[in-house]
Each structure stands twice: as C-alpha cells, then as structure tokens.
Amino acid sequence: MLGSKMDFETEMDFLSKIFDSDSKNYHAWSYRIWLVERFSLWEGELEYAEKLLDEDVYNNSAWSYRYFLLNKAPNNLSGTLEFAFTELKYLIDKRLLQALDNEAAWVYLRGLYSVDPKPNRVKL
Secondary structure (H helix, E strand, O other): OOOOOOOHHHHHHHHHHHHHHOOOOHHHHHHHHHHHHHHOOOOOHHHHHHHHHHHOOOOHHHHHHHHHHHHHOOOOOOOOHHHHHHHHHHHHHHHHHHOOOOHHHHHHHHHHOOOOOOOOOOOO
16 A cells, blocks of 8 residues: 555566566556655666666667656756766767667757756756
8 A cells, every 4th residue: 555654665576577578668657657756766766777778778768767767856966067968978988889870869868958957057
C-alpha cells in the first residue's frame, strides 16, 4: 500500500523486470516517474538510467528518463552553464560516438538547450 510503510524496493524491482522484457513500456515508465517524484526516490535512479543506456543507447525512454531526472531532481543544476557543459561532455565522450545517427541523443541535447533558465541563472 502506497503512502505508509511500503517496500519501494519491491516496486522498483517489479518495474525493472518489466523493463527487462519491454524497456519502452510507457505505463511502467509513467509509474516509475510517479513513484520517484511522489516519494522522493531519486537515489540511484540516474545510475539506473545509465545502465539502460549502456544496454541500448537507442532507448528513447531511457533518454527521456535521464532528462526527467536531471531536470526535476531536487537541487538540480539544469539551466546553468555548468550543467550544459557537463551534459555536452557526457554526450560527446560517452554516447554520441557509440552511434552518431542516434536521434534520441540529439533530441536529448536539443532538450537540454531549450530548458528555461531558473531565476538568477544564465540563459543557455
């Protein structure tokens, strides 16, 4: 039961099993995002997204999840030059060279530069 003493690890394991068989399951992704936001389950999620991208760099759902995590997590740095440079370096060093034709990576990059800056931050 959600909201009391629920074992979130069981839920996340359940979702991981779903993604093992269908890594692009929209309903499972929606549920995972809801769980993470509602119950502040941010810890380890970026690493999980990385694992999925390591397995399939073309997984648009994993790219979208990474974008969500980096832009919605508490104390995120999105909208700053530091964030933009860090993510650009990540893309160049780790992902684009794996597959330059990967549309998901390019859409991710475009999304990073379309984020409205936070107050007192540099506009990208």
